[in-house]
Amino acid sequence: MIVKKDKQDMLSYLEDTSNFKGDASLLYIPRNKDEVGEALRECVKDKIPLTVSAAGTGTTGGRVPVEGAVLSVEKLDKILDIDFDASTVRAESGISLQDLEKGLNKHNLTLRAQPTEPLAFLGGVVSTCASGPRSFKYDSIRRYVRGLNVVLSDGRQIFIERGGFFAKNRKFDFTIDSSRASMHFEFKLPSYTSPKIKSSAGYFIEDDMDFIDLFIGQEGTLGVITEVELFVQPLVYDIFACIVFFGLEDSALEFVEYIKKMRSRDYLYPCSLEFFDANSLSLLKEDYPSMPSSQAAVYFEQEAEGDHSIDSLINYWSKIIEQKGASLDRCWFAESKSSINRLYEFRHRLPQKINEILRANSQVKMATDIAVPDENFRQMYSFYKKVSRESKIFSVNFGHIGQNHLHFNFLPKNSEEAFKAKGYIMELIEKAVSLKGTISAEHGIGKVKKPYLEIMYGKKHLQEMAALKRYLDPHCILGLDNIFSRELLFNL
Numbered sequence: 001m002i003v004k005k006d007k008q009d010m011l012s013y014l015e016d017t018s019n020f021k022g023d024a025s026l027l028y029i030p031r032n033k034d035e036v037g038e039a040l041r042e043c044v045k046d047k048i049p050l051t052v053s054a055a056g057t058g059t060t061g062g063r064v065p066v067e068g069a070v071l072s073v074e075k076l077d078k079i080l081d082i083d084f085d086a087s088t089v090r091a092e093s094g095i096s097l098q099d100l101e102k103g104l105n106k107h108n109l110t111l112r113a114q115p116t117e118p119l120a121f122l123g124g125v126v127s128t129c130a131s132g133p134r135s136f137k138y139d140s141i142r143r144y145v146r147g148l149n150v151v152l153s154d155g156r157q158i159f160i161e162r163g164g165f166f167a168k169n170r171k172f173d174f175t176i177d178s179s180r181a182s183m184h185f186e187f188k189l190p191s192y193t194s195p196k197i198k199s200s201a202g203y204f205i206e207d208d209m210d211f212i213d214l215f216i217g218q219e220g221t222l223g224v225i226t227e228v229e230l231f232v233q234p235l236v237y238d239i240f241a242c243i244v245f246f247g248l249e250d251s252a253l254e255f256v257e258y259i260k261k262m263r264s265r266d267y268l269y270p271c272s273l274e275f276f277d278a279n280s281l282s283l284l285k286e287d288y289p290s291m292p293s294s295q296a297a298v299y300f301e302q303e304a305e306g307d308h309s310i311d312s313l314i315n316y317w318s319k320i321i322e323q324k325g326a327s328l329d330r331c332w333f334a335e336s337k338s339s340i341n342r343l344y345e346f347r348h349r350l351p352q353k354i355n356e357i358l359r360a361n362s363q364v365k366m367a368t369d370i371a372v373p374d375e376n377f378r379q380m381y382s383f384y385k386k387v388s389r390e391s392k393i394f395s396v397n398f399g400h401i402g403q404n405h406l407h408f409n410f411l412p413k414n415s416e417e418a419f420k421a422k423g424y425i426m427e428l429i430e431k432a433v434s435l436k437g438t439i440s441a442e443h444g445i446g447k448v449k450k451p452y453l454e455i456m457y458g459k460k461h462l463q464e465m466a467a468l469k470r471y472l473d474p475h476c477i478l479g480l481d482n483i484f485s486r487e488l489l490f491n492l
């Protein structure tokens, strides 16, 4: 195992895209899962907090240590096995999504969900329960996780298979027998139920839940994931993508509502349904000067369905686009792989640009990751507009509108604006909770969003989450300061 103690070697691990800055005195880079166990045993012995680090594309400071050790999974980067009969792949947790996809594509396979930024590592994606633009059709990574190899904080390894162990009456009580040891687990689940909408806020909890689901979205607080087994799908070649530029924002919102209503018709089922407001487009205009001027835009991707060819689907979509007040001359259609990639890059360029601006202004990320139920989206949207108007701070609003999940980002120029923006973010969070929404649909809580979780769940449920953590990590060394505060954890 590589162990480093020089601060210079640690600098790149002390931040992520939230710009939250941390500190550490020890860096472990294990080369295999046994070395992960060794590092954890050392930390327990010396009472050193340990934070797991993947690619650092996270937006909440989750992988950033406040003190103690960092364990980087970067050397665990291999595809271990592809089972063609079962359509599954087993890979180490430090492989990037981009390398995983390349390895799968060689065999005409893919992870259709494409859960986030291609540089993110598989273990980071599972640990935040990420879901990308295609989640409208394909959901989050949770749906595809078939198995996990996890090293617990005392260094013991477990392989958890989906369908292996279920809770009964909100309690887990089972024994895992492995070649190395037999381990008994007996603990109560928190009394809340996770929202039915897309959510990555706190531990996933529901009646009769599968044990594996506890470890998806746990943000490095319950164990270190070393291997992931995923369901994969055949590559789709018949697909097209489009960006529709709307003269009026309301037309864009009506277009989205119509598509969501029609989604029950099996041939009209986009994988992505993504929104850009006027300010998002004004930022992108700097990089895409030929973009038609518009008040809002919607990006979608559609795969061929059943007997419907791509041409017939394009005709069908074109009629809807015109009916909803946009002109086909102001649409960017893409059918070839390279042109689809260009549209995808356009979509992806926006969060990259936001992160660059924040970094240049030395500001931490000041954004929401809220999703609300369908029936409350228009109310939430009006509230975003009100906040944007009243705050007088430049903001952009974009993202996964198909799931009522937008990323409202403030881009404060200075600390005065940042302070004001923080207050408005709190208002947005309170509004989302009052509309039965989640405060984090995909990024997780990490360190940056911790203050908001209590608004969503209340103190009692946070204490129950912390108690669960203390059962699985009795020495309280893993992912400290993620999800809930140390005070709450140590004062149970």
Ligand SMILES: Cc1cc2nc3c(=O)[nH]c(=O)nc-3n(C[C@H](O)[C@H](O)[C@H](O)COP(=O)(O)OP(=O)(O)OC[C@H]3O[C@@H](n4cnc5c(N)ncnc54)[C@H](O)[C@@H]3O)c2cc1C
Pocket (backbone or CB within 6 Å): 016, 017, 051, 052, 053, 054, 055, 056, 057, 058, 059, 061, 062, 063, 064, 073, 093, 115, 116, 117, 119, 120, 121, 122, 123, 124, 125, 126, 127, 128, 129, 130, 131, 132, 133, 219, 220, 221, 223, 224, 225, 226, 348, 351, 352, 355, 442, 443, 446, 479, 482
């Ligand atoms: C341009 C851009 C676009 C993005 N778009 C999306 C999007 O569409 N959807 C989305 O969901 N997110 C998006 N994100 C956020 C980010 O990509 C995801 O949160 C991603 O899942 C983080 O993966 P990572 O490997 O970078 O993890 P890191 O940031 O390194 O870590 C994230 C968390 O997981 C924990 N962790 C990491 N590896 C392990 C492990 N092996 N075992 C246990 N815990 C672990 C860490 O401790 C930390 O708490 C975007 C980010 C960027 C920069």
